[in-house]
Amino acid sequence: MIQVDALDLFTIGIGPSSSHTVGPMRAACEFASSLQEAKLLSPMAGIRITLYGSLGATGAGHGTTNAIVAGLGGQQPESCSPSQVVVSWQNALDAKCIFVLGHRVAFAATDLVLKPMIRLPKHSNGMTFEALDSLGATILSQTYYSVGGGFIEKHIGDADLDSATIAAQANIDAKKAAAVPFGFSSSTELVELCQLTNQTIAQVAWQNSVARYGQERAAEHIDAVWAAMADCVEAGLSATGVLPGYLNVSRRARAIREQLELQQREGAISAEQSGEWLQAYAIAVNEENAAGMRVVTAPTNGAAGIIPAVGYFALKFKGVTPERLAREYLMTAGAIGQLYKSNASISGAEAGCQGEVGSACSMAAAGLAAVLGGTVRQVENAAEIAMEHNLGLTCDPVGGFVQMPCIERNAIAAGTAVAATRLALLGDGNHKISLDTVIETMRQTGLDMSSKYKETSLGGLAVNVVEC
Numbered sequence: 471m472i473q474v475d476a477l478d479l480f481t482i483g484i485g486p487s488s489s490h491t492v493g494p495m496r497a498a499c500e501f502a503s504s505l506q507e508a509k510l511l512s513p514m515a516g517i518r519i520t521l522y523g524s525l526g527a528t529g530a531g532h533g534t535t536n537a538i539v540a541g542l543g544g545q546q547p548e549s550c551s552p553s554q555v556v557v558s559w560q561n562a563l564d565a566k567c568i569f570v571l572g573h574r575v576a577f578a579a580t581d582l583v584l585k586p587m588i589r590l591p592k593h594s595n596g597m598t599f600e601a602l603d604s605l606g607a608t609i610l611s612q613t614y615y616s617v618g619g620g621f622i623e624k625h626i627g628d629a630d631l632d633s634a635t636i637a638a639q640a641n642i643d644a645k646k647a648a649a650v651p652f653g654f655s656s657s658t659e660l661v662e663l664c665q666l667t668n669q670t671i672a673q674v675a676w677q678n679s680v681a682r683y684g685q686e687r688a689a690e691h692i693d694a695v696w697a698a699m700a701d702c703v704e705a706g707l708s709a710t711g712v713l714p715g716y717l718n719v720s721r722r723a724r725a726i727r728e729q730l731e732l733q734q735r736e737g738a739i740s741a742e743q744s745g746e747w748l749q750a751y752a753i754a755v756n757e758e759n760a761a762g763m764r765v766v767t768a769p770t771n772g773a774a775g776i777i778p779a780v781g782y783f784a785l786k787f788k789g790v791t792p793e794r795l796a797r798e799y800l801m802t803a804g805a806i807g808q809l810y811k812s813n814a815s816i817s818g819a820e821a822g823c824q825g826e827v828g829s830a831c832s833m834a835a836a837g838l839a840a841v842l843g844g845t846v847r848q849v850e851n852a853a854e855i856a857m858e859h860n861l862g863l864t865c866d867p868v869g870g871f872v873q874m875p876c877i878e879r880n881a882i883a884a885g886t887a888v889a890a891t892r893l894a895l896l897g898d899g900n901h902k903i904s905l906d907t908v909i910e911t912m913r914q915t916g917l918d919m920s921s922k923y924k925e926t927s928l929g930g931l932a933v934n935v936v937e938c
């Protein structure tokens with residue numbers, strides 16, 4: 471039975487990457503808490519951090535170094551100040567020290583070791599923290615895996631590689647394990663459950679979330695998530711400048727917005743610009759993400775623009791209210807995300823971009839079909855169509871930055887999500903290929919995919935674009 475909740479697929483955090491920024495920050499914070507609980511902060515004089523696999527390959531471009539320094543200081547993705555986090559690494563190097571929950575520890579760039587060619591057994595995003603005493607001996611060591619979507623897992627021991635998901639993810643606590651009223655483990659079961667109980671997918675997901683987190687907390691969370699998504703779209707549409715990193719990528723969401731507004735003033739019909747606005751919304755969010763600003767992980771940061779963009783499109787062009795976007799659109803999308811997280815992967819490092827952008831595209835298509843009045847079968851069909859045409863999509867971020875192809879890719883995937891919904895709503899819900907089949911196909915394709923195309927920047931566009 472699926473353990474992750476629909477609400478867990480949406481967390482308010484920071485850019486640019488859920489697996490390379492949000493997850494490492496949570497892991498670093500958890501390690502710092504372990505040191506404090508074991509009363510090992512005062513004997514601690516140094517630290518060594520080793521990043522393996524994809525984290526070692528693209529961590530710098532994905533903000534991993536900043537995230538780790540901030541996390542060791544006790545900062546969490548949902549409450550940190552993004553503008554402080556982006557200078558954390560450089561500040562530590564300049565000061566030659568970091569603060570682990572307020573305890574000063576000597577620090578130099580060489581205390582971070584990158585091992586991109588070594589993949590730890592459990593996952594390609596591995597990291598080991600070692601606290602050192604004044605003689606350089608290890609007093610506490612712990613390995614974590616950042617498994618996508620900001621989720622982290624803890625390595626339990628050499629003999630036991632099955633790790634326990636730890637409570638660093640906001641909202642994961644003892645209630646998580648509580649029995650839910652409508653358990654399901656596949657889309658087939660989910661559809662049958664809805665038909666049997668005469669409920670929508672959103673209603674099923676909502677009741678499960680309420681059972682886990684309580685009505686008040688669940689409502690607060692999902693309303694805050696939609697509000698943060700809308701804020702992020704608006705912030706991105708207003709921002710200007712160049713994104714961080716040596717690629718010198720200019721932000722363009724604002725320029726697109728101004729161009730569309732000019733066209734309107736010159737007589738263009740707003741409804742006929744809906745496709746362009748949809749893409750502008752996605753680009754706005756992904757530029758905020760690439761800049762390390764406040765975004766909602768949905769279900770990852772690399773794919774953070776798709777679900778907000780399609781929701782904002784429904785708000786602006788389909789008259790869907792913010793309340794319905796939170797309770798129906800997002801809950802439906804979250805339920806579909808549960809299937810991807812549990813039965814395949816939402817991690818680019820594990821499944822390529824089909825796991826990130828493909829999953830988000832499928833979730834958004836399902837959510838849009840739901841708020842536009844689709845039946846449960848049509849909603850499942852929309853989710854299936856959206857993923858079917860993302861299968862095989864590789865992850866090859868140029869320079870290791872979540873910018874090219876990521877930003878435009880979100881815009882295109884938002885369009886795919888809307889197209890998938892339209893196609894599904896023109897049918898009666900009957901179709902040959904089930905959502906379960908495409909999820910399993912995505913999982914198998916991810917396993918077959920060369921590691922060059924799994925968030926290592928060793929293949930694809932990453933090696934064919936001249937960096938200047």
Ligand code: SF4
Nearest residue numbers: 772818823826865876
């Ligand atoms: S290419 Fe796709 S999976 Fe890779 S970093 Fe960009 S958005 Fe994420």
